[in-house]
Amino acid sequence: MPIRHRIALIGLAVASALLSGCGRPADIAGGAALAAETGCVACHGTNGRGTGPTFPNINGQHAGYMYEQLKKYRSGERVNIIMNDQAQQLSNAQMELLARYYAAQ
Numbered sequence: 001m002p003i004r005h006r007i008a009l010i011g012l013a014v015a016s017a018l019l020s021g022c023g024r025p026a027d028i029a030g031g032a033a034l035a036a037e038t039g040c041v042a043c044h045g046t047n048g049r050g051t052g053p054t055f056p057n058i059n060g061q062h063a064g065y066m067y068e069q070l071k072k073y074r075s076g077e078r079v080n081i082i083m084n085d086q087a088q089q090l091s092n093a094q095m096e097l098l099a100r101y102y103a104a105q
């Protein structure tokens with residue numbers, strides 16, 4: 001294959017990766033996987049509904065609000081032993097993804 005065709009193909013692959021990274025459906029699929037991987041689903045379910053009476057429903061909560069709360073749990077500004085521990089493992093980008101995922105449920 002001529003080199004300029006290869007370059008064009010690589011360009012297309014990068015462009016589609018970037019586009020899918022911004023799209024809501026890709027965010028949500030990534031958020032679902034991350035929620036399972038990091039263990040949120042044990043208490044907030046896959047649909048954001050608390051799996052027990054002491055676990056809050058977070059489905060449909062504002063993404064911006066949840067993102068801020070996760071950052072506060074990580075910094076210790078908001079104190080809850082469970083969530084402080086949970087938030088330690090998350091980067092800002094992961095918090096944003098999880099917040100958007102649960103907001104969309």
Ligand code: HEC
Binds near residue numbers: 035056082
């Ligand atoms: C072991 C159970 C447990 C796990 C696992 C867990 N949470 Fe929580 N979550 C809680 C509890 C309990 C609260 C309420 C804490 C409080 O009173 O501040 C809470 C609160 C929250 C809140 C704040 C809700 C509000 O209305 O202010 C968010 C957002 C949240 N969790 C997201 C997550 C995410 C994202 C994950 C995965 C990384 C996760 N939680 C994992 C139990 C859990």
